Every structure is written in C-alpha cells, then in structure tokens.
Amino acid sequence: MRGYAGKFLEVDLSAGSIKELKFDDEVLRQYIGGRGLAVKILWDRLGGKWETVDPLGPENILLMLTGPLTGYAPGVRLCVSGKSPQSNGVVGSTLATELAIDLKCAGYDGIIFTGEAEKPVYLFIKDSDVEIKDASHIWGKDGKETLKILVKEGREELESRYKQHGLWKDPSAVYIGPAGENKSRLAVVAAKWVHAAGYGGYGAVMGSKKLKAVVAKGTGPLPDVDDMERTLKVTDELLKINFKRTVFRRWGTGYLGYDVGVNSSSEPVWNWQEEWHDEKSFGVDQFERIWVKPYWGDFGCPKTCLKIAVIKSGPFKGAITDNPDYENQAYLGTNLGIFTPEGNVYMTALIDDLGLCGIQTGNVLGFAGELYQRGILTKDDLDGLDLKWGNVEAFASLARMIAERRGIGNILAEGTYRAALKISELKGVDVLKYAVVAKGIGIGAHGIRSEEDYPGYESYPCSVQGGDHTSVARLPINHENSELRVILYDSGVLCWFNFFDTEAQDLIWDLLEAVTGWKITPEDWFGTTARRIIHIQRTLLLLGGPDVRWKPKLDDDVPPRWYEPLRKGPYKGKAVDPERIERARSEYYEAIGWDEKGIPKSEELRRLGLDDVDKRLEELRRST
C-alpha cells in the first residue's frame, strides 16, 4: 500500500473514544481515498438506513480524508464529507489546508467522526498522540479569532509536552465559525481564514457534533511511494506545465469577476436576473490595487493563484481576505449588485469570519434581495434592513443574522431551497421560482444560458453534487470537465487547478501508478472505478431524506430562472431550451448507465459487483 499512511482515526464523539482502523488494499484500490472512499464508508455504515439519518443528528458520520496523491500532486486539498445537510446525499467537498499534510505526516490517511460531543470540543493530533480537548473557550469565536487561539494553544502544547525540539512550527487546523456552531446549512469547514469546504454544508455537521476544530502536527515524512524517482519526474513535469499558466498565476480566478460577465455572459447579477454586466469598476486592475501579496498558495503549489486583499482606508477599512476569488466576486459582488472591490472584499471577509459559504450565502442573499425587490419581503420581515441591490451594509447585516439564526436569518440559514419552501408557505406565494438551486445546493456562479461558459445542459441537472460548479456532469463521460474525472481529483485528493492542461491530465495516470504502484488506466477509471463511486453517490442522493427527497428525472432540471431569456448583453434573448434539457438528460443517463428515470441500472450495478446497491434501489424503481 504505497502513498498511504496506512491507518485512519475513528473518533467517537459521544463516547469520547479514539481508535485506529485500516482498510483492505482492495477497498483502497477501488475507492482510492477522499470522495471515493467517503462514498464507500457512508454506504457501508449508513446505506441501509439512509432515508432516516438526519445529517445534523448524531447518526451522521463526518469524514476528513486525504488520498494517496495528497502531498505528491502539486497543491494540496483535504476532502470533507458525510451526509450533506444541503442535498441529503453525499458531497465530496474539498479545501486547501496543510492539515492534509500534517495528517499524513502524523501517520493517518483521514479521520472518521461519529456521534456527537456533549460539550464543545476539538481534536488535537501530534503524531500518534491524539486527544479530544475542551473547546468551550473558543465556541462562539469567529474564524480569525478561532485560528489565532488554536495556533497559540497548539504551539504552547507542543512546546510544553515535547521539549528540546527547538521552536515548534504552527500546527495546521480546520475549524468552524459561528454559522457552523448554529447549524446553518450554509456553514463551511474552514482553514487559514479564507479556505473553505463549502459545498455540502459540513460546517453545520461539525457544529451539530459540537466539534469546533481539528488541529494537527505530524512530524514524520510523507508516506513512501512505489517509485520515488518516477513520482518526482512526473511532479516536475506538472510543475513546469503549471508555471506556464501565467495569466492564471498572475490573477488567479480574480480576473473573472469582470470577464465572465462581459465576455461569456454567465455571471449571476441580481439573483440571476441578468448574467451580463460591463462594470469596469469590477475589473482585475481595480482588485490589483488592493492586493498586498502577489502570489499566495498552499503546500507544494506551483500556481499560488491566490492574492491577499486588504482594505486600508474608508468605511470597509480592516477587511482582509484572498483575491476574492471569482465565486466570491460573483456571489458576494455582482449577484448582490455590489460592483466595487472594497464592498466585495468586505462582504467576503465577513463571510469568512462567520464561517459561512460565500456561494451558498450569496445565493440566499440574492434570493432575499429579489424578494425585497418584488415586495414579497418587506423591511418589517428584515428587521428594518433596506435590502436594495448594492447596499453592502444591509447584506452584511443579513449575513450576520443568518450566521446567528436571528429573525428571518433563521429561515435563510436553512439555505435557498428550504427557505423558499418556508417563505412560500408563510407568504402564500410561490417563491421557489426565484431559487437558483440544484438538489438543495445553490448553483455555482457559472450559468448555462449563453452556452459560452464550461457547464453544458447536463451539468447541474445530472450532477450527483447538485449545484456544485466544481463537479458538473459532462459528456462524453471522460471529458476534461466530466464528473467522473473530478471524482479522480477529489479522491486523489488533489487540486484540480493544477490539472487544467491536457498534458497535465494525461500525466495523472502516471502519477497514480508511480505513487501507488497500481496500474489504473483511463479505461478502468471511466468504465469501472469511477462508475462505482458515482452510482453509489446517485443512489444515496435519490434515497435522500429525512426532510427532503428528490424525484428522479423531475428534479434533474435547471432552475426556473434559466428558462427565462437573458435580458441584456451579447446573448440577449437566450434561454434554456426545455427540449434540449430533456435530450441532454437522456443522453447522460444512457452514457453513465442509468435508466430512463435516472436510476442506476440493475445490470450496470451487478456488472460492478454492487448487488447490494441494486437491491436497495428496488423500492425506488417500483415507486417511480
């Protein structure tokens, strides 16, 4: 078993007990790590009773998993998973954090959390010394304050317990903010102030388990690989390929806040009432002037596509965040009618501190903004807030209400889909038509109406991760953006951003073999391995529950908003064609091995040895 530390930690938060466990080589070979292994673990442990498992209850399992390529592939990601409080399925949600490296260097490939603690706790790992510690004094703190305390305490603990080492470096950490503690379904698992596993809502799962943070220092080397010379040769090629991505390196995704609007016309503006804008105030040159660090990244990254933005004067003085990246520029900028870098940085830094997801929160804030525009929500509903487009302070106040579940924030904290159901009921009008979501997950900031951006018609409707723009369905199934390919990255676990180039994509098979010693060909992956993972993910998504279940095929659709024509810009008049959605869906089902209703086919599941999954779908097949 090369590339793996070989052991996993299992932490029972109810019992306060910790043990180590291992997986068979064959399980690892079939499910790799990260997202793939998460799907396997969740299926094995919860598959039989999935519909009744409350994602925010003690039965749910929270996973933090690395993969064999973590630390060897350039850049670093950790995969967070469990039953998602957004989709009721499984989301493989990744974030950049050195915790992935510290875990592997401590001798662990990942952590499985079960149960729920009585009082706030955090997990502290120093190699094989693993301890559940009290977190009462950190509970309630925002992101920046939380990390400050964790780093200080972590270093003090290391200095006092492991003497003679010299200075201890900071341990790494992932944590939740107030939003996670209050079980907002929009809450993230955060790292380094600005990094977040957002999709899925696993910050709320941590909050429900009263797990404030995980802090680790591993002092060993990364696990041995099968062929070090070859591994280093492949990684060297990957570095060289990525050093050549000069535009991306220079601006990260930070130039897209202007470009995606003006160029591909697929950026959310005013809750997706438009996808086009030409606001030069939102150009990357305007962001560059507030960047204090030209390149910022995480362990092993050649691209370092992040930049640090600091507002040093004016009403938003003191706000610090990265870039913001495109998604935050769009969702905490254009979607709310905010077109200045200062306003956008302020909103993004606030969302970081509260432990909210920029995408999900920007989605629900935009939704509330449109209801206000239409007079469905009034100042009375909003504790007096004047939620006009572009009113930064009003949107910021509403974000705080969401994190703290105050007033209408308590409804919006449930996410756009659930909030829409509730508000429809309260107001007696259908507001679901203004919700831009897929399977309970707010859709990433890449629209499909212009057909100039990367997601196609099958993208969000057929994805097993709903609105997740990093994991869209795509034909052919081995396409460079296809969900089966993303499953490889999320199971690896590595950063997709360093595999944009075709040359890099071709090298991943070499890297996988050099590290693990397993010869996995593209045919194996797209025909067998990734199919197992996606079919189980689809099955769990369709089983859903307990509060929401998705209807096969019917819910495999784009939001109503996208059937409306674009009102402005070069693609004015373009809308999603329902007949083409129907066709794209059928073609995708056929290609991936699902029946005409979108349920994984019996013969496909049996071919892959997933007879138990097949059996579990019998009832669904009968009732649909």
Add this chain to the structure above:
Amino acid sequence: MSETEHIWIARDYSKCSGCRRCEIVCSLSHEGKIWPEASRVRVFMLVPGVEIPHLCVQCSDYPCVDACPADALSIDRQTEAVIVDKEKCTACGRCVEACPGKIPYMHPTENYAVICDLCGGKPKCVEACAEGGWYALEIIKREDTPTFELFAKTPEEITRNVIRKLYGEEWEEAV
C-alpha cells in the same frame, strides 16, 4: 570559491507565497523524502498570509558553534555554513538557546540538530523559489557587514515586522 565570494540567502518575507516548495526540495535533498518537519528551512505561518521562511543566517560570530558542548558544530571553510556532525551532536539544544533567532531545531526522529548547510553553495530552496518566480529567497553576495546577523530573529519578531507592512500596525498585537 574565494573568501570574498561567499553567498547569503536573502529573504523577502512579503513575497513568500507560502507554497513551501523550499521545504519540499530541502527535505528531498537532505532526507530523500518529502518531510516538512525535517527541512532545514521551515515556513512558519503564525498568521495566514504572513509566511516566514526561517533558516540560518550564518552570523559572523557563530554563537551556536561557540555554545556547542559536544564540539559537533563547525564552520564550512568553503561556504561558511554551519555544519552539524551528526555523530557528535547530542541534541542538547544549546545551539537553539544561543541562536538569536532560535533557528536550529532537533531532527524529528534522529538525535541531532538540523541547520541549513547552504547545500554546499547551491541552495535548493533558492532554486525552487526562483523557478516559481516568487523570489522570496534569493542569493546575494555576503560582504563584511553586521547586517546579515539582523535577520537572525524569531518567527514572532519577523511576523510582527511583516504584518505591519501587509495588514497594518493594528495587527502587530495579534502575534
């Protein structure tokens, strides 16, 4: 190499991307593995965005060498780097105490201190940093001036300096 051509690794912390490629190449070169906690250069991140590559500055009076009770530290005549004799070193930690920047530390599994040896005159960390265009670490010529010693500071001290520049003086108390 003549005495006047000694090199020194200059560090511009505000340019450090936090990619830690210096740790990767250093540990690969000295340990044959990717091993951040055994790298001779260590990137501290006491506050996100304020990454501090921490490595020996080769003080002209070498307090670490003087403080070593086991005669395990010596000065390389070619490079003027501090060389650790792994056999003689007892990992007592006196060199750490003597260092104004608390830069040396003990190898995580072996019984000796690790200190930058300048890779014999061609530091791998500097190459990796230049390859990525970051230039947080750069080779400059070492001249006869006490200036170089000023860089032997603890990560906390350096962070306070850099954070003022990046985030503003109100952030100094965060460290």
